Amino acid sequence: MSPYVITILLSSLGLGTALTFMSSHWLLAWMGLEINTLAILPLMAQHHHPRAVEATTKYFLAQAAAAATILFASTINAWTTGEWNIYCLSHPAATILITMALALKVGLAPVHFWMPPVMQGLTLTTGLIMATWQKLAPFALIIQMAPFTHPLLLTTLGLLSVFIGGWGGLNQTQLRKILAYSSIAHLGWMIIVTQYKPQLTVLVLITYIIMTSATFLTFKLMATTKINTLAMSWAKVPTITAMAALALLSLGGLPPLTGFMPKWLILQELTMQGLPLTATMMTLSALLSLYFYLRLCYAMTLTISPNTNNSSAPWRLQNTQATAPLATLMIMTLLLLPLTPLAQTLTN
Amino acid sequence: MTYFLDLFLLSLVVGLVGVASNPAPYFAALGLAVAGGVGCGVLVGHGGSLVGLMLFLIYLGGMLVVFAYSAALAAEPFPETWGAGSVKVYVLMYLFGVGVAVWWFWGGHGGYWVIDEFKEFFMVRGDIGGISLMYSVGGGMLVVCAWVLLLCLFVILELTRGLSRGALRAV
Numbered sequence: 001m002s003p004y005v006i007t008i009l010l011s012s013l014g015l016g017t018a019l020t021f022m023s024s025h026w027l028l029a030w031m032g033l034e035i036n037t038l039a040i041l042p043l044m045a046q047h048h049h050p051r052a053v054e055a056t057t058k059y060f061l062a063q064a065a066a067a068a069t070i071l072f073a074s075t076i077n078a079w080t081t082g083e084w085n086i087y088c089l090s091h092p093a094a095t096i097l098i099t100m101a102l103a104l105k106v107g108l109a110p111v112h113f114w115m116p117p118v119m120q121g122l123t124l125t126t127g128l129i130m131a132t133w134q135k136l137a138p139f140a141l142i143i144q145m146a147p148f149t150h151p152l153l154l155t156t157l158g159l160l161s162v163f164i165g166g167w168g169g170l171n172q173t174q175l176r177k178i179l180a181y182s183s184i185a186h187l188g189w190m191i192i193v194t195q196y197k198p199q200l201t202v203l204v205l206i207t208y209i210i211m212t213s214a215t216f217l218t219f220k221l222m223a224t225t226k227i228n229t230l231a232m233s234w235a236k237v238p239t240i241t242a243m244a245a246l247a248l249l250s251l252g253g254l255p256p257l258t259g260f261m262p263k264w265l266i267l268q269e270l271t272m273q274g275l276p277l278t279a280t281m282m283t284l285s286a287l288l289s290l291y292f293y294l295r296l297c298y299a300m301t302l303t304i305s306p307n308t309n310n311s312s313a314p315w316r317l318q319n320t321q322a323t324a325p326l327a328t329l330m331i332m333t334l335l336l337l338p339l340t341p342l343a344q345t346l347t348n
Numbered sequence: 349m350t351y352f353l354d355l356f357l358l359s360l361v362v363g364l365v366g367v368a369s370n371p372a373p374y375f376a377a378l379g380l381a382v383a384g385g386v387g388c389g390v391l392v393g394h395g396g397s398l399v400g401l402m403l404f405l406i407y408l409g410g411m412l413v414v415f416a417y418s419a420a421l422a423a424e425p426f427p428e429t430w431g432a433g434s435v436k437v438y439v440l441m442y443l444f445g446v447g448v449a450v451w452w453f454w455g456g457h458g459g460y461w462v463i464d465e466f467k468e469f470f471m472v473r474g475d476i477g478g479i480s481l482m483y484s485v486g487g488g489m490l491v492v493c494a495w496v497l498l499l500c501l502f503v504i505l506e507l508t509r510g511l512s513r514g515a516l517r518a519v
Contacts, residue, residue: 038499043505
C-alpha cells in the first residue's frame with residue numbers, strides 16, 4: 001500500500017476517534033464511528049488473501065449494522081424529545097438500542113460473534129489496532145450513556161461477556177482467537193463497573209490496552225500465531241518468552257502484576273455497592289480466563305515440546321523490528337501495580 | 349398542493365409494491381427509483397426541502413448508477429414484469445394489503461391540508477434559515493463531511509484496485 005494512502009487512513013483513524021470524543025451531538029458521534037470503521041477497512045484487507053477479505057467483510061457488516069442502529073435510536077430520541085445531545089438521551093427504547101449497538105461495535109457478549117473470526121483474519125499489527133484503538137470511541141459513548149441505561153442490561157452484558165470470553169477461549173489453539181476472547185472478557189470487566197464508577201472503566205481500558213499491546217507486539221516479534229509455534233519460541237527469543245509468560249499472567253490478573261489492579265478495584269467497588277454475588281461470579285469467571293492464559297504459559301515456558309534435537313538451536317537472525325515500544329509496554333504490563341494508590345486517588 | 353401530496357403518497361406505496369413483488373431487477377430498480385423520487389416529494393411537502401433535494405440528487409443520482417450496474421449484471425433475456433404469473437400474485441396480494449390498511453385507517457388523520465398563505469411556494473420557505481445556519485456555524489463540520497467523502501473514495505479504490513489480486517472482485 002502506498003505510504004500516502006497509509007497516512008490518509010491512519011490520520012482518519014485518529015480523526016474518527018477524536019471526533020467521537022469531542023462530540024456532544026449524536027450525529028457527530030455517529031460520523032466519528034463511521035470514519036473509524038471506514039479508515040480501518042483497507043488496512044484489514046491490505047494482504048488481499050480471501051481470509052483477510054472475509055474478515056474485512058464481516059467487520060464491515062457488523063459495524064455498519066451497529067452504526068445504523070445508533071443512528072436509528074438517536075433519531076427516535078430526537079423525534080420524541082427534540083434533543084440530539086448525548087447527555088439528553090432519555091427515551092428508554094433509544095438508550096437500550098444504543099447500548100446494544102455500542103456493545104455490537106466493541107464486541108460484548110451476546111453480540112460478540114463477529115470478533116474472534118475477524119481477529120483471526122488479520123495481521124497482528126492490525127489486530128492490535130482492532131483490540132485497542134477501535135475500542136476507544138465506542139467506550140467514550142458507553143461511559144456517557146451508562147447513567148441513563150438500565151442497570152440490569154449493563155450487568156447482563158458484563159457477566160455474559162466475562163463468562164463467554166472465558167469459555168470461548170478454552171478450546172482455542174489460535175493465538176489471535178484467544179486474544180479476541182480475552183478482549184471480550186476484559187470488555188465484560190469494563191462494562192460491569194461502568195454504572196457504579198466510570199473512572200474504573202477507564203482504568204481497565206488503559207491497563208487492558210497496555211497489556212494486550214505488549215502481548216500482540218510480543219507475538220509479532222516472535223512471528224507466531226499458533227500455540228505450537230509458540231512452544232518453539234523459547235529457542236528463538238528466550239528473554240522475551242519468559243517475560244511474555246508473565247505478561248499473559250498479568251492479562252489473567254495475578255497479584256504482583258499490573259492486571260491485578262483493575263480486577264482488585266472493581267471487586268472492591270462491587271462489594272462496596274453491596275453486590276457480593278456479582279463480585280463472586282466475576283471472580284470465578286476470571287478463573288476461566290486464567291486457564292487459557294496458563295495453558296499458553298505452560299506451552300511457552302514450562303515445557304519443552306518433543307522435537308528433533310537441532311530444532312532447539314535455530315538460526316538467530318538480527319532482529320529488524322522496533323523493540324522500544326514493546327520494551328516500554330512490557331515493563332508497564334508487569335510493574336504498574338505499585339501505582340494503585342495513585343490510580344485510586346485519581347479515580348476517587 | 350394537497351393533491352400533489354396525495355399523489356406522491358399514493359405513488360410511494362405503488363412504487364414499494366413494485367419493488368416488493370419480486371419482478372426482474374430492471375423493473376424492481378424502476379419501482380425503487382419511483383418510490384425514492386416521490387419519497388423526496390413527500391419530504392419536501394412536509395417542510396424538508398433541503399433534505400428532499402439532497403436525497404433526490406444523491407440517492408437518485410448516485411444510487412441509480414448502482415441500480416443500473418446491478419440490473420446490467422443480472423441481465424435476463426425475458427425479464428418478468430409485474431404482469432407475469434408469479435409476480436402478479438404478489439402485486440395483487442400487496443395491493444390487497446394496502447387496501448385493507450387504507451380501509452382500517454380511513455378518516456382518522458384528516459388528510460394533509462397545507463396551512464399557509466403562499467400556496468405552492470410554502471415549501472421553499474421552511475428551512476432556508478437552517479441552511480444558512482449550517483453554512484455559517486457548521487462550516488467546520490462540512491469540511492469534515494467532505495473529508496469523509498474523500499476518505500470513502502480512497503477506501504473504495506484501495507479495496508478494489510489490482511486486477512490480479514482482487515479477492516473482492518467476483519466479476
